[in-house]
Amino acid sequence: MPKAILFALSALLLASCMESRAQTPLTAAPPPAPSSAPDTEAACAQAGGRWGKGGMRGLPMCFQDYADAGETCTSAADCQGRCIIQADGSGQCQKTRPQFGCFRYLDQQGRVIGLCAD
Incomplete structure (x- = not known):
């Protein structure tokens, strides 16, 4: 019986030292998913986009310009798309x-994020 009590007390002691992962808040929320782009050439043209091939696989897709393209920004909140960091370190709204x-x-808080996209 004393071994069972000693085991139970040891288990309780170890459990009290463990960190709860459920209490750890996320530091950054993922960026919101972009709205879907037109998936046909006709729908692309109707939306004011340009139909062409893109990415490493050269898949057909719709390329759309943002109205605030090229404007200066300090976070994603300033742009319709992303706030892209230029070679000189300044921010410019995605074209x-x-x-x-x-x-x-x-990102929305002005933190730097690196991304490679295809």
Whole structure:
């Protein structure tokens, strides 16, 4: 019987030292999913986009320009798309979606995020 009590007390002691993962808050929310792009050439043209091939696989898709393309930004909140970091470190609103390749952008809080997209 004493071994069972000792075992139970040891288990309780260890359990009280464990960190609860449920209490750990997320530090950054994922960026919101972009609205879906037109998936046919006719729908793309109707939405004011350009139909073409994109990405490494050269898949047909719709390229759409953002109205605030090229404007200065300090976070994603300033842009319709992403706030892309330029070579000089300044932020500029994304010109076209989708955007392929590797680039850095600023999230809603102005933090730097790196991304490679295909």
